[in-house]
Amino acid sequence: MLRPLLYIFCGLLMIPACSDAPTKIERDNPDDPEAPTFSLESSDNISTEILDNKVIRISWEDSVKFADYYILSKSLNNSGNYTILDTIDIQTKEYEDASGEINLRTQYLVYNERVQENGAIISSDSIYTGINFGNISYPDTSSYSSLNSDTTAINFTWDFETNWPFISLVYYSDLINNEPIIIDTLYNGTTSYLTPLFEKDFNDRNYFIRTYVSENDISNDIFIDEMAAGYFPSQLYNISVDPIETINENKTIIRWNDNIDIETGFEIYRSYNSANNMTLIATLDSNSKNYTDTNTPYQPESNSYTASNVNYESYYLVKAIKRETSLSSEYKKSQVTISAPTLNYSSSNETEIQLSWEHPKPYTVSSFILQRSINNDESFEDYKTFPNTIFEFTDDSLNVNENYYYKLRTLVKKPVQSPLFFSYGFDSNVIDSFSYQNATSLAVSKNDKYLVAASGKNSPLSSNRNEVVIYDLDSRTELYRKNIFNTPIDGIDINEDNNLLAVASASSKSIRIIDFLSDTLVFEMNNLEVHDIKMSPDLSFLYSVDEKSNLSKFDINSNEILFSKESTGAFTNFTAPRRISISPSGDSVAINYNNTIRLFDSSGNVIPFDYKTVGGNTSEWVKISNNGKYISSTIDYANITRTYVQSLSDGDVKFYVQGNESSVDFDSRNQYAIIISRDSYYLIDIENSITRTSGLISEASDMDKWLLSAASSNIGQTFFVSNSEFIKMIEFLDNKKWVKSPRQFTLNPRF
Structure with missing residues (x-):
């Protein structure tokens, strides 16, 4: 009897030790869901789906074990202020928002919570998502003509990827009404619009359509995308x-x-x-x-x-x-x-005076007209007319009581033809052309394998404005054409050894490096100010310059920004091209800035350089020659442009050109500078400051059209220039002779 009682007593002593209640040691375990330090897992893969009737389905995934419920919150303006929509059962992984209160910046967040035994509430981290409204595709707009051939309209069509009932506003402006006005509102995801018919005249008309998610976005002018088209008689x-x-x-x-x-x-x-x-x-x-x-x-x-x-x-x-x-x-x-004649008198008496005259170029005169005035020296009248072979006249109708005044004027012949100008140098010949409109950037790869062209944001509208094109110069065929950003491309560079194409878009604030043979992305940077870019010779770095002439350097392999050098001083012109050029060794980087240029080393330090300026406010161009010996800059001053070519080592000015120059490049021999002057080109012997050849890029009727780009080949004596319709490939021939210049311009051998 004593032994069973002992067993019972011992068993009662052991009961607490066998209970499920955690000990204090277990409560300190961070994996214990009742521990104060326990962390709830967050959910994964939150996404949204647009349903009918402006309903948004929010869904998520997780493997949370200890949460009791989810909290779903919503922010309309992505401001950080969220409103709880609902507390959702832990078994439910989705929610449909049928409030209709949606805009482009609407955000949802989800987190889960657990109520511990002591009443404390612990929460997981939040996960966020916006709403993907999809892309808008814009086919080319087309003109629509009514039965009356003197009227027209613009037809817009577009497509949405989602079934959201978008709102689109149609804006209009013209030369008379510069401020855009809203002329129509399109509801429920309308995907086409025909502008009101208008009579053709010389008034440029601009239409653009902005697409919005909600009325709230309209009041804040937060739109998804914009499509523009117009009637531009100044271009037609x-x-x-x-x-x-x-x-x-x-x-x-x-x-x-x-x-x-x-x-x-x-x-x-x-x-x-x-x-x-x-x-x-x-x-x-x-x-x-x-x-x-x-x-x-x-x-x-x-x-x-x-x-x-x-x-x-x-x-x-x-x-x-x-x-x-x-x-x-x-x-x-x-x-x-x-040319005024000299009028003299030779003899006189009471009733007559003998007049005679001389003229330095009588063959330019159709006739001499003798004018006479009586008693005053102001009211002259034509008195006698003589052919250009007569040089004397006797006026025998005088009255001694009168005073007589004489003048002799000439009636000139048609002026002679403008003089011709000649230079001793190379003959040149257009050997091919490529169909690309308004190219503002051209580049030729190192071994003359490829030519790349792009049209920047300040270029006129054209069908290829947002496209970059690469031409194979061996076969003279188009190799690659792509709309990379859906915005104009302002900066380009190409490396043929590694098939790399670098592009920059100021409008998209983005730069990319692409393997153009496989069309794969190699490098990308977004949300930055940029205009032009160049790859370093060893392809390790990428340099960029923005519209304020700030210079940045990127490590291509690590995607790091190595430095960003801000320009100093007041900036005066944001519409001029911003260009960057790198020496072949990679140790000098040049950019254009205000009315001058700036020179940096590869670490971003300023290199002192004796640049030249004429007090203008717009620098248009900068280029370092292929051998790193020369640097050129183009500066606009009072609508007169000067292009300087200087020694890169000491700043010595080799020559400067004054006229309508728009760009400059160097030939592969590094002996000549190629100057593009509106409708003409010139090959300048740098050291001797002599024009060696010149020619017309286009006919005189094409002079008003866009001409901005030049690029030289690196081996052959060829170069490329662009205008509003095409890119011309021009070859210099080695047979020197006297060649006629299409126009005279000022070539100054020294500053």
Whole structure:
């Protein structure tokens, strides 16, 4: 009996030790869900799905073991302020938000909670998601013509990836109404729009459509995307005025050609001695193609009859008219040179005086006109007219009681042809062309394998504006064409050894390096200011310059920003191209800045450099030659452009060119600079400051069109230039001879 009682007693003593209640040691275990330090696992893979009737389904995944429920919250403006939508059973992994209160920046967050035995609540980390409204695809817009050929409209079409009932606002602006106004609102995910019909005239019309998620986004102008199109007669039509034909100082003839079919008439404007303050002198019908000005085409000065070799200039402008709108030609200058004769008298008596005269160039004179005034020296009238072979006259009708005053003026012949200019150098020849419009960036790979072209954000609208194109120069065929950012591409670089293409978009704030043969992404940086880029010669680094001329350097392998050097001083022009150039050794980096250039080493330190400037406010271009010996810069000042070529080592100016230059490059021999001057090109011998060849890029009728880019090949004596329609491939021939220059421009051998 004693032994069973002992067993019972011992068993009672052991009961607490066998209980499920945790000990204090177990409560300190962080894996114990009742421990104060226990951490709940968070959920995974939260996503949203757009259902019908503006319902958003939020779903998530997890393997949480100890949570009691989920908390779902929502923020409308991604401001950090969330409102709890619901407390959701732990077995449920989704929720449908049917509130309809949705905008582009709506965010959802989910976390789970556990209520411990002591009443404490522990929460997991939150997971977040926005709403993917999908992309909007914009096919090319097309013009629509009604039965009336004088009216037109713009037809927009687009597609959505999701079935959200988007709201689209249609905006309109033109030359008269510069501020965009809303002309229509499209609801329930409308995917097409035809603008109101309008009569064709010379008013540029801009339409763009912005797509919004909600009315709230409209009030804050937060839109998903924008599509733009327009009617731009300034790009469709043009007036080309021929050189003014000067018959004499009393007669000029203006002739023009145009491709316009909507004008109701033409207006002729004229000004004296400058292109300012044009005055309307004639109104013509729509079939007119010329006008003869006999109403004082030149305005003589008060002393014009006594001065020697007086040049009179007149400027003409032709306007096509449609209602209150017009399209203007460029002005054309006409000039006549009047060499004044010398008037003398040889003998006289009471009733007559013998007059004689001399002229330095009588063959330029159609006739001499003797003017006379009686008793005053102001009111002269034409008195006698003589051919250019007569140099004397006797006036025998004098009265001794009168005073007589004489002047002799000339009626000049049609001016002689403009002089021709010649230079001794290479002949040149256009050997091919590539169809690409308005290229603002060109680059040739190191071994002349590829040519790459892009059209920046400041270029005119064209079908290829957002595309980068690579041409195989061996086969002269297109190798690669892609719209990478859906925005214009401002900076390019290419490496043929590794098939790498570097591109930069200022509008998208993004840079990428792409293997263009496999079309795979190698490197990417986003959310940064950028305009132009260049890869280092060893392909380890990427340099970029933005629109404020801030220089940055990136490690291509690690995706790190190594430095970003901010420009100093007030920046004056944001529309000029920002360019970057790297020496072949990679130890010098040049950028253009305000009215000058800046030079850095590869660590971002400024290299002192004796740059040249003319006090302008716009630097257009910078380029280091292939051998690192020369550097060029192009600066705009008061609508006059100067291009300098200097020694990179000591800043010595080899020459500068003044004119309408827009870009400069160096040939593969590093002996010549290639200057692009509007419609012409020039090959300049750097050390001797002599033009060696020149030629026309385009005909005179094409002069008004875009011409900005130049790139030289690295082996052959070829280079590339762009205009509004194509890229020309031009070859220098080694047979030197006298070649005619298309126009004269100022070449200065020293600063």
